[in-house]
Amino acid sequence: MKKVLKSLLVFTLAISMVLSLAGCGGEKKVQLKVYNWGDYIDQSVIGDFEKKYNIDVVYDEFATNEEMYAKIKAGADDYDILVPSDYAIKRMIDEDMLYKLDMSNIPNYKYIDDRFKDLAYDPTNEYSVPYMWGTVGILYNKTMVKEPVDSWKILWDEKYSKQILMLDSLRDSIGITLKMMGYSLNTKDEKELNEAKELLIKQKPLVLAYVGDEVKDKMIGGEAALAVVWSGDAIYMKRENPDLEYVIPKEGSNIWFDAVVIPKSSQHKKEAELFINYLCETEVAFKNADFIGYATPHVEAKKMLPVDLTSDKSAYPEDGDLKNSEVFEDLAGSLPKYDRIWTEVKSK
Ligand code: N2P
Numbered sequence: 233m234k235k236v237l238k239s240l241l242v243f244t245l246a247i248s249m250v251l252s253l254a255g256c257g258g259e260k261k262v263q264l265k266v267y268n269w270g271d272y273i274d275q276s277v278i279g280d281f282e283k284k285y286n287i288d289v290v291y292d293e294f295a296t297n298e299e300m301y302a303k304i305k306a307g308a309d310d311y312d313i314l315v316p317s318d319y320a321i322k323r324m325i326d327e328d329m330l331y332k333l334d335m336s337n338i339p340n341y342k343y344i345d346d347r348f349k350d351l352a353y354d355p356t357n358e359y360s361v362p363y364m365w366g367t368v369g370i371l372y373n374k375t376m377v378k379e380p381v382d383s384w385k386i387l388w389d390e391k392y393s394k395q396i397l398m399l400d401s402l403r404d405s406i407g408i409t410l411k412m413m414g415y416s417l418n419t420k421d422e423k424e425l426n427e428a429k430e431l432l433i434k435q436k437p438l439v440l441a442y443v444g445d446e447v448k449d450k451m452i453g454g455e456a457a458l459a460v461v462w463s464g465d466a467i468y469m470k471r472e473n474p475d476l477e478y479v480i481p482k483e484g485s486n487i488w489f490d491a492v493v494i495p496k497s498s499q500h501k502k503e504a505e506l507f508i509n510y511l512c513e514t515e516v517a518f519k520n521a522d523f524i525g526y527a528t529p530h531v532e533a534k535k536m537l538p539v540d541l542t543s544d545k546s547a548y549p550e551d552g553d554l555k556n557s558e559v560f561e562d563l564a565g566s567l568p569k570y571d572r573i574w575t576e577v578k579s580k
Contacts, residue, residue, distance in 0.1 A: 264289050264312050265313070267293075267303075268292075270294070271293075271445050271465075271524065272293075272526075274522075274524070277519055285510075296403075297319070298401075298403075301316070304324070304495055305329070311497055312494060313494065313498075314493050315363050315491070318352075318353040319562045321353045321354055324493070326562065328496070329495055330495055331496055331498065333493075333508070337505035338512065340509050340514075343531055343532050344362055345534075351559075354491070362490075363490045363529075364490050364526035365488065367485050367486065367549060367557065370458060370481060371458070371459045371478050372458045372459075373475050376454075377392070377457050381479050382481060382482050383412070383482060383483060384481045388435050389438075390438060392457050393437065394439075395458060396458050397443050398443070399461070401444075406573060410428050411481070411484050411486075412431075412481075415428075417486055418558065418560065418561040420566040422569075429577065433580050440455075447461055451473070454473070454475070463526065464527065465525070466478035467541065467547045470544075480549060480557070486557060487557045487559055492511060514532040514536070518530075518536045527547045
């Protein structure tokens with residue numbers, strides 16, 4: 233019995249020595265927390281990154297800039313990587329929520345087209361690296377809509393009652409309503425904003441649903457005739473259902489830039505920069521742009537894409553298609569007004 237106890241003790245000691253050696257010898261794997269838009273990456277590149285650098289990636293998704301911002305501001309999670317749009321980046325810079333990037337760790341930044349540098353949201357390119365860009369427009373089903381689609385006004389046509397999908401995103405939905413009336417989608421004017429609110433309330437009975445990424449299944453499945461969508465998602469849906477077409481209405485739209493940033497909650501700035509640099513590797517940038525359909529700002533990756541994608545003006549509009557379009561600005565003090573409008577519209 234004694235002998236058994238003794239050998240048990242020796243065995244336990246041996247095991248705990250092995251465990252503690254493993255603990256101090258092998259470095260603990262870094263866990264990189266990435267927070268990106270839904271359906272906005274080719275997941276295989278995440279697995280490849282984990283293998284290549286022996287880093288674990290925890291990957292979460294958001295549906296709007298507002299959702300992402302609220303979560304970061306609340307300090308709920310220590311994310312290392314975010315992919316906000318222009319105006320949200322500007323706000324986070326102003327509120328000191330982002331790290332400056334050490335560009336010597338991101339040499340692949342050289343592949344980013346100059347037209348996506350020095351933009352107003354990050355004029356010195358110190359905080360963000362462009363990921364994708366695009367527009368907001370109308371996706372319609374040619375078998376259900378027989379007339380030409382060139383104006384936001386069609387989304388208020390009673391003929392299409394309960395066949396219209398709107399984006400569940402306050403800047404986009406209020407923004408296109410303002411554009412329809414010929415106003416700026418960054419207006420702070422009380423009267424213009426009230427008009428937009430009344431119009432959105434009036435439109436509500438015609439709206440089948442306010443949606444996010446579900447728009448894709450619904451439009452591919454022919455459940456609605458018209459939807460407000462982002463350009464890259466339009467590409468994806470057109471590939472799946474050739475009856476679908478995308479237009480940027482003549483009144484103009486929103487042109488947006490989504491870029492990668494490191495929030496100050498990050499515990500792993502070096503690895504986060506490694507991840508950004510990895511996203512800018514030509515092969516990786518190509519895979520992402522090819523898979524999701526959004527337009528890449530990466531010069532070399534764009535060259536590798538199929539011509540039918542890069543020549544499709546839905547994804548890569550020409551300057552002429554964008555002449556009345558604007559970039560969202562951070563609304564600062566006027567944001568609560570927009571918030572109230574959207575809450576009122578949604579609760580009617
Ligand atoms: C992808 C979301 C696209 C981002 N589902 C629009 N800025």
